[in-house]
Amino acid sequence: MRLLFWVAVLFGGAVGLALFTQFNHSNVVLFYPPYRVELSLNLALALLLLVFFVVWTVLSTVRHLSEMPRRAAAYRERSRMNKAQAALRESIENLFAGRFARAERAAREAQSWEAQAQTAALVGARAAHRMQEIERRDAWMAQVTDPEREQARLVSMAELLVDARDADGALETIAQLQAQGGRQIHVQRIALRAHQHLKNWSEVLRLARSLEKRNALHPVLALRLKQMACEAMLEERRHDAEALSAFWRTLSADERRAARIAEPAARYFAALGRQDEARRIIEDALKVNWDSRLVLRYPDCARAGQALPQIQQAEKWLNEHPADADLYYALGVLCLGEQLWGKAQSSFERALKYADRNHQGRLRVRTHLALARLFEETERPEEAQRHYRESAMLAA
Template sequence: MRLLFWVALLFGGAVGLALFTQFNQSNVVLFYPPYRVELSLNLALALLLLVFFVLWTLFSAARHLSEMPRRAAAYRERKRMSGAQAALREAIENLFAGRFARAERAAREAQAWPAQAQTAALIGARAAHRMQESERRDKWMEQVTDPEREQARLVSMAELLVDARDAEGALETIAQLQAQGGRQIHVQRIALRAHQHLKNWSEVLRLARALEKRNALHPVLALRLKQMACEAMLEERRQDAEALQDFWRTLSADERRAVRIAEPAARYFAALGKQDEARKIVEEALKVNWDARLVQRYAECAAPGQALPLIQQAEKWLVQHPADADLYYTLGVLCLGEQLWGKAQSNFERALKYADTAQQVRLRVRSHLALGRLFEETDRLEEAQRHYRESAMLAA
């Protein structure tokens, strides 16, 4: 439609110009004494247009000639910028592809454009780090001086230091970052790894809890880290009942019920004479996680002469787990402590009956030893010797 409009306008102008020149009989007279020049108006207008076109062409050519140096410089700058951008893309692709030497070379080429020189330095630092060139990595990082890129430099440096097992250096870098207000999830992950290397278990536990709340850690990994931290912190307090109790109160219900936390906690409480606390720990944990380690630990939760409530509880569990060899062994140990010889013998024998897997050889050894001690206490020496021999053969 637009083309049709312009074609119509062009033809209309041509028709108007033809009519104007056909009926125009005017003349133009120019006096320049002693000369006199007489022209038709049509020719005069045509000459004026021609002069205007020639002058416009001359001025345009002069302007373009004067701008040629600037345009040449702009062209060279655009070419250098385009080459630097291509080199930066190549450096990133090579870094992700594992071609670290090529990535570092491309990063140097990308620095030809000053606007991206420091970004290229960050890529070069990562490439040098992957090749275990720590000095070259640090030289790359020294080139990043722009305040706007300070956070990127610190985060990258902390991550690279943790990867190089320099946990203290990583934490110092993170301290600088946090002094500037940096509290990103990624920084907390880096700090978690650093504290894990340094075995700062209280910080590992705190960070694992914080990251788990923000869904920044896989639940399985978060649980594993919390278990490791709690196991270590429980072991540090195993000789101090008050400190052990205070730490236990700080744990959440889910943490207390985890097998790898509840089992050592019950062991340490029982060793310190806190059998009631140990019993509560095991019973609460077994409500959620039925585990052989907790079941066997239950036998240590009875104070001398006070095992009857634990025996009653174990017999209730037998209703739900009638073929659990570990539970029969634990019940036999509790009965043995109360000198219930017949009941202890039957439970140990049932433990041997149900402990029929390759993973339960150790339980069979312990059951034979327990029966040997039982028969020795009741003056049945031949049977005691038979069970001792069985345990020795299994252990061998």
């Protein structure tokens, strides 16, 4: 449609010009004494148009000739820029492909364009780090001096230091970053790894909780890290009942009910003579998560001669878990402590009946030893010797 419009305009202009020249009988007279030049108006207009075209052509030629050095310089700059950008792309691709030597060479070529020289230095530093070239890595990083790239330099350096197991250096770098107001989730992940290397379990627990709340850690990984931290912090306080209680109160309900946390906590409380707290920990955890480690720890929560409440609770659990060998063993230990010989013997025998021969070999050994001690207490040495032999054979 646009082409048709301009064709119509062109033809219209041609028709108008033809009519103008056909009916135009005017003359142009130029006086320059003693000369006199007389021209038709049409010829005068044609000559003016020709002169304008010639002058315009000459001026354009002069302008283009004067701009040639600048254009040549711009062309060379564009060529250098395109080559540098191609080298940077190649460097990044080689870095991701694991060709670190090529990545470093390409990063050096990419520095030929000043605008991306420091970005290429960050790529070169990562490539050198992957090749365990620490001095070259630091030399690359030293080239990053632009304030706008300071955050990228600090985050990259912290990540590389953690990867090299220099946790102190990584945390020092993160401190510089946070002093500038940086609080990224990725930085928290790096800090989490650094504190994990240094076994700063309180910080590991804090960061794992924070990252889990932001959905920045897989739930399974977050749970595992929290369990590791809690286990270590419980062990640090295992000789101080007050410190142990104070730390236990800081844990969330989900953390308290995790088997890997509840079991050592109950063990330490029981060892410090706080059997009631140990019992509450295990009973609360078993309501949510039935776990053999907690069940086997349950007899340690009973005070000597005061195990009847635990026995009654174990019998209630048997209604829900009638074929649980660990629970029968725990019930037998509780009954053995209360000298309920018949009930203890039947519980141990059922534990042997339901115990998996392949996966619960240790439980069978412990059950035979418990039966042997029971028969010794009830003066049945022959049966005790038989169970001692059974336990020895299973242990072997």
